[in-house]
Amino acid sequence: xxxxxxxxxxxxxxxxxxxxxxxxxxxxxxxxxxxxxxxxxxxxxxxxxxxxxxxxxxxxxxxxxxxxxxxxxxxxxxxxxxxxxxxxxxxxxxxxxxxxxxxxxxxxxxxxxxxxxxxxxxxxxxxxxxxxxxxxxxxxxxxxxxxxxxxxxxxxxxxxxxxxxxxxxxxxxxxxxxxxxxxxxxxxxxxxxxxxxxxxxxxxxxxxxxxxxxxxxxxxxxxxxxxxxxxxxxxxxxxxxxxxxxxxxxxxxxxxxxxxxxxxxxxxxxxxxxxxxxxxxxxxxxxxxxxxxxxxxxxxxxxxxxxxxxxxxxxxxxxxxxxxxxxxxxxxxxxx
Amino acid sequence: xxxxxxxxxxxxxxxxxxxxxxxxxxxxxxxxxxxxxxxxxxxxxxxxxxxxxxxxxxxxxxxxxxxxxxxxxxxxxxxxxxxxxxxxxxxxxxxxxxxxxxxxxxxxxxxxxxxxxxxxxxxxxxxxxxxxxxxxxxxxxxxxxxxxxxxxxxxxxxxxxxxxxxxxxxxxxxxxxxxxxxxxxxxxxxxxxxxxxxxxxxxxxxxxxxxxxxxxxxxxxxxxxxxxxxxxxxxxxxxxxxx
Numbered sequence: 001x002x003x004x005x006x007x008x009x010x011x012x013x014x015x016x017x018x019x020x021x022x023x024x025x026x027x028x029x030x031x032x033x034x035x036x037x038x039x040x041x042x043x044x045x046x047x048x049x050x051x052x053x054x055x056x057x058x059x060x061x062x063x064x065x066x067x068x069x070x071x072x073x074x075x076x077x078x079x080x081x082x083x084x085x086x087x088x089x090x091x092x093x094x095x096x097x098x099x100x101x102x103x104x105x106x107x108x109x110x111x112x113x114x115x116x117x118x119x120x121x122x123x124x125x126x127x128x129x130x131x132x133x134x135x136x137x138x139x140x141x142x143x144x145x146x147x148x149x150x151x152x153x154x155x156x157x158x159x160x161x162x163x164x165x166x167x168x169x170x171x172x173x174x175x176x177x178x179x180x181x182x183x184x185x186x187x188x189x190x191x192x193x194x195x196x197x198x199x200x201x202x203x204x205x206x207x208x209x210x211x212x213x214x215x216x217x218x219x220x221x222x223x224x225x226x227x228x229x230x231x232x233x234x235x236x237x238x239x240x241x242x243x244x245x246x247x248x249x250x251x252x253x254x255x256x257x258x259x260x261x262x263x264x265x266x267x268x269x270x271x272x273x274x275x276x277x278x279x280x281x282x283x284x285x286x287x288x289x290x291x292x293x294x295x296x297x298x299x300x301x302x303x304x305x306x307x308x309x310x311x312x313x314x315x316x317x318x319x320x321x322x323x324x325x326x327x328x329x330x331x332x333x334x335x336x
Numbered sequence: 337x338x339x340x341x342x343x344x345x346x347x348x349x350x351x352x353x354x355x356x357x358x359x360x361x362x363x364x365x366x367x368x369x370x371x372x373x374x375x376x377x378x379x380x381x382x383x384x385x386x387x388x389x390x391x392x393x394x395x396x397x398x399x400x401x402x403x404x405x406x407x408x409x410x411x412x413x414x415x416x417x418x419x420x421x422x423x424x425x426x427x428x429x430x431x432x433x434x435x436x437x438x439x440x441x442x443x444x445x446x447x448x449x450x451x452x453x454x455x456x457x458x459x460x461x462x463x464x465x466x467x468x469x470x471x472x473x474x475x476x477x478x479x480x481x482x483x484x485x486x487x488x489x490x491x492x493x494x495x496x497x498x499x500x501x502x503x504x505x506x507x508x509x510x511x512x513x514x515x516x517x518x519x520x521x522x523x524x525x526x527x528x529x530x531x532x533x534x535x536x537x538x539x540x541x542x543x544x545x546x547x548x549x550x551x552x553x554x555x556x557x558x559x560x561x562x563x564x565x566x567x568x569x570x571x572x573x574x575x576x577x578x579x
Contacts (some may be wrong), residue, residue: 041488170446171450173433173437173449174440175424176428176433177426177429179439180425180429181424181427183420184420185437187386187388187408187412187418187486188411188417188441188485189411189412189413189417189438189441189489190441191407191409327398
């Protein structure tokens with residue numbers, strides 16, 4: 001059963017536009033799939049290779065600006081930007097990794113955080129190129145959301161399957177070895193610098209692609225949105241942690257939960273508070289309704305605390321534990 | 337030309353001379369013991385040979401080739417592999433995956449690496465634990481995993497850093513057997529060990545250092561009778577000399 005779960009989910013995702021006919025639901029699903037890609041990108045460098053990164057926004061933003069500037073400055077189709085955005089991000093990841101991979105653990109994490117913030121400031125200040133805080137507005141190619149949906153679905157499938165394939169090869173084993181112990185890995189003949197660079201570049205590539213896709217889909221970006229520390233970088237980490245750090249399907253599950261939770265709060269518990277306010281006419285409820293839509297960060301915080309306490313390996317990593325809590329497990333036969 | 341030759345190796349850490357002007361020659365196929373009191377610089381010497389540290393001065397030659405200052409991961413490809421005194425298993429991976437990761441240094445194919453890993457685990461007697469998480473092994477098996485992993489890289493020279501420390505008598509007995517088995521495969525071994533029973537039984541030659549300086553070299557018999565070694569390390573009670 002568990003073996004077929006990804007396949008069932010895939011089929012459901014493919015036929016989704018036939019079921020979810022309204023644009024709101026389609027938009028939500030596009031967001032979920034984007035988060036699947038960003039989460040997978042974070043997972044390969046942080047979850048599998050153990051180099052915790054706060055830099056998802058840097059690559060996401062650079063990808064988005066690549067697509068935006070292709071249209072805004074070069075007058076080309078932003079789709080060309082989408083095509084090269086992954087490569088542009090790799091061009092950024094290369095010197096960045098070269099310099100900062102001599103740092104380990106939290107120090108590396110801090111440098112990635114700085115990278116995102118530096119790029120955000122550059123995008124804000126360099127007005128002649130990026131338009132600064134005004135942002136970039138381009139004309140969307142399609143009115144319907146369906147083409148975008150299938151594009152981001154394709155990217156999501158590509159990244160998840162790609163990571164699954166990679167983790168079964170020499171690269172995957174080397175990534176895990178580096179996560180577990182860099183010095184031991186080095187003594188086993190693993191060129192840790194090279195394989196960390198490889199991992200970072202894969203991560204940068206897919207994060208950049210989805211950034212560009214965001215640009216062509218939304219049609220508008222500004223530095224605050226695409227280089228956002230807490231809306232992109234931290235969210236990417238939360239998707240990874242909730243779903244399961246270092247698991248292949250973790251980011252998929254994490255993306256559904258995090259986007260769902262964000263939407264749940266944004267709509268005031270799917271309109272529950274608004275309805276309550278109208279029914280009871282109590283001032284307190286009306287005030288609460290106003291604030292609850294901005295309280296998603298609080299919800300994230302509580303969720304992360306619960307996940308770390310009870311499911312330290314995330315939902316996918318501790319799947320057996322979740323199942324065991326609901327279904328009394330049959331006694332396992334002792335294998336000898 | 338010696339198999340491994342260290343010439344005048346010196347390593348300073350700040351003002352401290354951890355290893356000072358140590359020279360040694362190791363011949364192919366022998367078990368070469370390295371002894372000395374705590375802090376004598378044995379592990380530092382290991383780190384210099386395996387390129388974890390770059391010597392302040394001096395050179396290391398492996399099969400006639402100067403390998404001083406070469407990148408750590410390249411040492412392994414040349415055929416030198418070391419174990420750590422404080423074992424460093426890749427904790428959240430199974431024993432099998434640990435060994436496969438090591439075996440990938442000799443091949444790119446997963447199937448080939450798997451075969452190599454299985455063969456090495458059988459050779460080292462760790463096959464029954466292949467699906468256990470490396471972080472959950474007891475110390476005896478962790479030490480064994482350390483050797484197995486090193487062996488999976490198919491080394492010609494194996495550096496064993498206190499492989500028997502913390503083992504009970506039965507486990508040490510097994511460790512001795514394994515080390516001899518590895519030697520019989522044609523692997524040259526340099527071993528650091530505090531357990532005199534082990535080092536005196538298995539070594540062909542022993543080199544003693546104290547405070548970073550060489551104090552003696554020779555057969556176990558000669559070294560254990562050397563007055564400098566007795567004074568610095570073995571103590572008067574170690575009365576194994578026939579003279």
